[in-house]
Amino acid sequence: MSATLPPLSRRRFVKLLAGGACALVIGIPLAAEAAAPDAPDAPLPAALLGDDLHALGAYVRIDGDGNVVIGIRDPDTGTGLSTALARLIADELDADWNQVSVVPLGLGVAVRDGKPAWIYGHQRGGTGDAIPAAWADLRQAGAVARYLITQAAARRLGVPAERLRCQAGVVVAPDGRRFAYGSLVEAAGQIDLPTQPLPLKTPDRFTLIGQSAGDVDARAIVTGQTRYAIDHHEAEELVAVLLRCPWPDGALASIDAAPALAVKGVVKVVPLTPEPNLQPGQTLGAPAVAVLAADTWSALQGRAQLKVVWKPGSGDDSAALEQQALALLDNKDATGQRVRNDGDVDAAGKKAARRLEATYVQPWLAHATPEPMNCLAHVEKDRATLVVPTQAPQQAWAVVQRLTGLAPDRIEIRVPRVGGGYGRRLDHDYVAEAVMLAKAADKPVRLLWTREDDLAHDYYRPAVAQKLGAIIDRKRNILAWTQRTAGASALARRGVPDDRLWTSELGADQLPAGLVPNYRSDWYGLASSLPRGPQRAMPHLSNAFAVESFVDEIAHALKEDPLDTRLHLLGPARQIPLAGGRSLDVGRLLNVLQLVADRIGWKQNWLHSVNGLGLACWHVDGTYVAHAIETSLNGNTLSIERAVCAVDVGRAINPLGLEGQVAGATLDALGTALNLAVSFKNGQVQQKSYKDYPLATMAQLPNEVEVITVPGGDRPPAGASFLAMPTAAPALANAVFRVSAVRVRRLPLMRELVRML
Amino acid sequence: MAQAQARDLPSGSEENIVPEKIREGVDLLINGERFRHTGDPKMPLLWYLRDVLRLTGTKYGGEHSGADLVLVDGKAVPALGQTVASLAGKRITTVEGMAATDGTLHPLQQAFVDEDAIGCGYCTPGWLIAALDLLGRKPHPTDDDIDQLPVLCRCGCQTRVRRAIKRAANGGKS
Numbered sequence: 001m002s003a004t005l006p007p008l009s010r011r012r013f014v015k016l017l018a019g020g021a022c023a024l025v026i027g028i029p030l031a032a033e034a035a036a037p038d039a040p041d042a043p044l045p046a047a048l049l050g051d052d053l054h055a056l057g058a059y060v061r062i063d064g065d066g067n068v069v070i071g072i073r074d075p076d077t078g079t080g081l082s083t084a085l086a087r088l089i090a091d092e093l094d095a096d097w098n099q100v101s102v103v104p105l106g107l108g109v110a111v112r113d114g115k116p117a118w119i120y121g122h123q124r125g126g127t128g129d130a131i132p133a134a135w136a137d138l139r140q141a142g143a144v145a146r147y148l149i150t151q152a153a154a155r156r157l158g159v160p161a162e163r164l165r166c167q168a169g170v171v172v173a174p175d176g177r178r179f180a181y182g183s184l185v186e187a188a189g190q191i192d193l194p195t196q197p198l199p200l201k202t203p204d205r206f207t208l209i210g211q212s213a214g215d216v217d218a219r220a221i222v223t224g225q226t227r228y229a230i231d232h233h234e235a236e237e238l239v240a241v242l243l244r245c246p247w248p249d250g251a252l253a254s255i256d257a258a259p260a261l262a263v264k265g266v267v268k269v270v271p272l273t274p275e276p277n278l279q280p281g282q283t284l285g286a287p288a289v290a291v292l293a294a295d296t297w298s299a300l301q302g303r304a305q306l307k308v309v310w311k312p313g314s315g316d317d318s319a320a321l322e323q324q325a326l327a328l329l330d331n332k333d334a335t336g337q338r339v340r341n342d343g344d345v346d347a348a349g350k351k352a353a354r355r356l357e358a359t360y361v362q363p364w365l366a367h368a369t370p371e372p373m374n375c376l377a378h379v380e381k382d383r384a385t386l387v388v389p390t391q392a393p394q395q396a397w398a399v400v401q402r403l404t405g406l407a408p409d410r411i412e413i414r415v416p417r418v419g420g421g422y423g424r425r426l427d428h429d430y431v432a433e434a435v436m437l438a439k440a441a442d443k444p445v446r447l448l449w450t451r452e453d454d455l456a457h458d459y460y461r462p463a464v465a466q467k468l469g470a471i472i473d474r475k476r477n478i479l480a481w482t483q484r485t486a487g488a489s490a491l492a493r494r495g496v497p498d499d500r501l502w503t504s505e506l507g508a509d510q511l512p513a514g515l516v517p518n519y520r521s522d523w524y525g526l527a528s529s530l531p532r533g534p535q536r537a538m539p540h541l542s543n544a545f546a547v548e549s550f551v552d553e554i555a556h557a558l559k560e561d562p563l564d565t566r567l568h569l570l571g572p573a574r575q576i577p578l579a580g581g582r583s584l585d586v587g588r589l590l591n592v593l594q595l596v597a598d599r600i601g602w603k604q605n606w607l608h609s610v611n612g613l614g615l616a617c618w619h620v621d622g623t624y625v626a627h628a629i630e631t632s633l634n635g636n637t638l639s640i641e642r643a644v645c646a647v648d649v650g651r652a653i654n655p656l657g658l659e660g661q662v663a664g665a666t667l668d669a670l671g672t673a674l675n676l677a678v679s680f681k682n683g684q685v686q687q688k689s690y691k692d693y694p695l696a697t698m699a700q701l702p703n704e705v706e707v708i709t710v711p712g713g714d715r716p717p718a719g720a721s722f723l724a725m726p727t728a729a730p731a732l733a734n735a736v737f738r739v740s741a742v743r744v745r746r747l748p749l750m751r752e753l754v755r756m757l
Numbered sequence: 758m759a760q761a762q763a764r765d766l767p768s769g770s771e772e773n774i775v776p777e778k779i780r781e782g783v784d785l786l787i788n789g790e791r792f793r794h795t796g797d798p799k800m801p802l803l804w805y806l807r808d809v810l811r812l813t814g815t816k817y818g819g820e821h822s823g824a825d826l827v828l829v830d831g832k833a834v835p836a837l838g839q840t841v842a843s844l845a846g847k848r849i850t851t852v853e854g855m856a857a858t859d860g861t862l863h864p865l866q867q868a869f870v871d872e873d874a875i876g877c878g879y880c881t882p883g884w885l886i887a888a889l890d891l892l893g894r895k896p897h898p899t900d901d902d903i904d905q906l907p908v909l910c911r912c913g914c915q916t917r918v919r920r921a922i923k924r925a926a927n928g929g930k931s
């Protein structure tokens with residue numbers, strides 16, 4: 001917390017006398033306000049005064065009965081943020097965890113000079129940055145609350161506050177007298193707020209941070225009480241489903257709405273057109289015709305009756321794009337974008353004892369979020385209220401604001417727990433649809449995407465083809481490493497400069513950059529009309545598969561143990577500077593690799609086991625991950641017998657939550673690599689349902705994921721929701737090679753394995 | 758009968774009352790409560806639960822997702838695939854009907870909590886219903902039995918779900 005924290009104002013805490021009950025409410029000024037200390041404070045959410053806590057604010061509320069309510073600012077898409085953020089605050093408050101409950105805050109927006117001010121600071125989920133941001137500023141909220149409570153106790157006892165101890169929601173006096181927090185809230189309301197940021201606990205005094213806790217919403221989830229956005233209703237709502245043009249750049253040619261309007265319950269048919277000149281994800285993905293009805297079933301039946309003719313747009317075939325990509329990789333004269341060039345690859349070639357080359361191809365992918373896109377929008381003349389399953393409420397707000405022209409703080413965005421994000425919900429095409437329809441219908445609109453809509457109208461992870469090369473000297477050193485990557489960037493048309501489009505697929509610092517003296521990486525961008533966008537673990541997923549598969553191929557060519565090849569390539573523990581001031585801590589990377597190797601019994605088993613063992617390691621923004629996988633093959637049936645994953649993410653806020661994220665990302669990545677691919681013919685997605693886009697069954701996945709978390713010491717915590725993604729697939733492919741002698745260079749793996757067996 | 762009684766009433770002002778005709782509909786038994794659906798009998802159960810009864814614990818995830826599983830006479834079936842008409846007289850249980858009336862969680866629900874078998878939680882009701890069906894048929898399921906559960910989960914909770922089912926089968930002990 002910076003020392004420029006402005007004084008906390010009285011308005012930020014109130015003594016509540018709603019229904020006779022007292023409560024102490026504390027908020028902290030966050031970075032956005034620290035930057036504008038003279039600006040008026042955002043008003044305390046009025047909802048605090050009643051039982052509806054939705055508009056709680058970045059606040060802690062302590063009730064007279066001792067219950068503590070903590071507001072969660074970042075969307076929880078299943079990443080465990082609700083639990084982790086609440087524990088950060090509750091630890092600093094020394095709250096009794098059993099008395100803590102949480103509420104999602106929704107978007108915090110106020111007006112400053114006519115512009116939006118994000119009063120809660122960081123509000124984004126599933127992108128790996130929420131935990132570091134919370135570590136930096138949110139603990140102060142707990143510290144302020146504890147300060148007020150202890151000052152109140154000190155006054156009551158006539159004892160200096162320094163001599164009081166706080167512990168699980170109780171202040172303990174030197175003579176052993178105990179005061180529950182709840183009994184002090186009224187007095188705490190009279191205490192002046194501190195004028196400086198309070199010192200935070202030293203780690204040796206943490207009571208919750210570093211200890212495991214189950215998901216705060218667990219009970220509500222298992223009883224079916226958790227309401228996701230899709231479960232929200234509004235009085236007089238209409239349900240909307242859309243028939244979308246198969247081509248993003250197509251157009252509506254003709255429409256016969258009569259049969260749809262004849263369906264009982266159907267109220268209105270509304271054609272919609274994407275706004276021009278906007279980036280993908282900020283307006284509709286394609287022209288569409290909406291059917292608005294009294295309920296979902298009527299809307300779906302109405303949509304089935306719509307007679308619409310589309311004017312086709314440009315339609316790419318994914319197979320043709322792949323041919324283009326492969327041709328570029330083979331064309332030595334093709335001009336690309338240089339991503340990185342260390343040393344002199346060509347000169348190194350003169351010392352070559354061996355040259356190896358391999359080409360890897362990875363498919364288009366959809367997000368297939370468990371909760372499909374949906375949005376509840378109520379747009380009135382002077383205000384808009386939305387329930388949005390988003391990872392980025394500030395971006396959702398921007399879409400609503402553009403379409404309504406409302407003042408910043410007249411737009412309320414509520415974000416309940418979200419049924420999966422994976423990058424899909426950084427885009428807000430569905431919000432634009434809902435707002436346009438709510439305006440057109442002049443009624444609240446509950447928009448629903450069916451699974452078929454979702455698979456057909458995603459912003460897909462683009463396919464990528466990569467040709468990797470290695471030059472090896474007589475002493476088996478990798479002298480030079482080349483990689484050529486061809487694909488249609490996921491970031492095209494998204495405001496990223498042309499010479500940075502490769503950043504959707506590659507990082508200039510990714511392995512083995514920095515480890516081999518001569519390294520060259522080139523990018524060949526393809527133009528395509530197919531819609532593309534952010535995906536979980538971008539830009540690590542595809543490159544890690546190619547690189548970590550290729551390291552294994554090198555080991556095989558050199559008749560080496562792939563673990564030894566990796567250890568040799570990584571070299572001694574040292575710091576290698578990375579762009580952006582970070583460094584690659586080779587020692588930490590070696591450590592996670594060795595941990596998984598030891599756990600799976602690599603030295604005893606890799607050569608002699610009838611099963612196949614595979615390894616992979618990677619680093620992501622100062623965090624480290626390795627996988628070891630063991631597979632067996634019975635006819636055409638591949639089984640993953642064991643999956644071991646080690647991660648080093650610094651301090652773990654909630655070890656149980658971290659373990660869940662690591663195991664979950666491992667299974668997601670394995671299932672994706674085994675089964676999943678999207679293909680396009682004439683611009684249209686061929687996969688219609690989960691039958692064609694088969695997420696892994698339990699039988700395909702390992703029965704356990706053995707997770708090893710490296711103790712983080714006093715390193716600050718990092719996000720870990722996707723850290724375990726990049727290495728799972730290459731470790732699997734390497735294990736498959738050992739068990740089957742088939743080198744899978746093309747995903748999805750099962751299709752390729754069965755073809756080559 | 759009702760009209761005859763009305764005529765017997767002394768007050769003349771109520772003589773013209775015609776009792777409402779009993780509305781046609783499908784009688785349903787959901788979580789032990791009786792409901793009558795008077796809308797389109799072909800409406801899938803899922804939309805009836807979610808739109809009409811506002812029982813939103815049963816999720817929409819699409820065909821084959823398993824998020825929409827409900828128990829019909831003890832067997833897990835997708836609510837998207839059943840018309841309301843086909844369920845007349847059958848016993849339907851949704852995730853909301855699993856806990857005891859005093860709020861005590863069903864052993865499976867408790868096991869999911871204890872194993873923290875939750876990612877985003879959107880698929881969780883589906884797993885619970887599928888597991889309820891399985892344990893009803895086979896109180897001590899094998900790994901192969903658990904492998905057959907027809908639920909998809911992109912968050913990757915499968916290993917914890919497996920543990921939770923085994924824990925529930927083992928009387929709550931892991």
Ligand code: FES
Nearest residue numbers: 876877878910912
């Ligand atoms: S927990 Fe998110 S899909 Fe299973």
